[in-house]
Amino acid sequence: MPELPEVETIRRDLTSRIIGRTVVEAWVSPDAPRLVQDETPESFCRRLAGRTIEELDRRGKYLLLRLAGGLTWIVHLRMTGGLIHLPPPKADGARNGCRDERFLRARFRLDDGGELCYVDLRKLGTMWLVEDESSVVGKLGPEPLGEAFDPQEMRRLLAKRAAPVKSVLMDQRAIAGIGNIYADESLFEARIRPAKAARRLSRVAAERLHWAIRKVLVEALGNRGSSFRDYVDAEGEQGMHQLRVKVFRRTGEPCYVCGTAIRRIKVGGRSTHYCPRCQR
DNA sequence: CGTTACCTGAAA
């Protein structure tokens, strides 16, 4: 579900709510045996309990919760995962429970009475508790909104790749954080065919793509991400960027630039949307 | 390099 703008929105929302909080109790549903990586859910819960969350960071689509004592709790939401924060109950004792108990896969009680609920319809999400973050996020490419990602880096990572340019954008070892929505949107903005071999892009096209990626991600972030289906932020609210996309899931509808019907094809096994006239 | 498996529910 969530790509960089969605995960970053969750990170920002959670920061003021959970930094400095201690996890007093962790619970993982026996119905989600693959959620916790590298150890049993019991051992994970035992090691997490009593730890204080000191920092909340993001790398690509991964959330990094740095804990006192050197451990990092890493969460990847995959397709349908979500992290919802329930604030401490009001003075009158009123409590808003997790809204979809059906898909609740894990629950983390905090020392202020609040809690973090991990929900995941498809159960594809994963979490780790590690000493060495690089064992999980070490192979990711540069952050597209970071300084290391410049036009030259864009050209470098497209060079020599025979795969479609869209597949390279979605390759997390090439660039971190771009998924199906923002790959299509960036390629539209850069006027490039998604199926074109990455190494065939001209220098100018690569530079347009560099600029387009940043523009698209910044705008999506400003709209708090895209909610096409399951995505909600840390308060359970939808993003707004699905109302602003130019091609994603607009098959058959007119291109906003030239009026040509948006086309849908498969690239790297994923649905891909583009304007056959604007994108060459 | 492309394809398939992992899961479950909603939409076609």
Next chain:
DNA sequence: TTTCAGGTAACG
């Protein structure tokens, strides 16, 4: 009933 889904690891 069949297809599809904001992702990625493990295949061949």
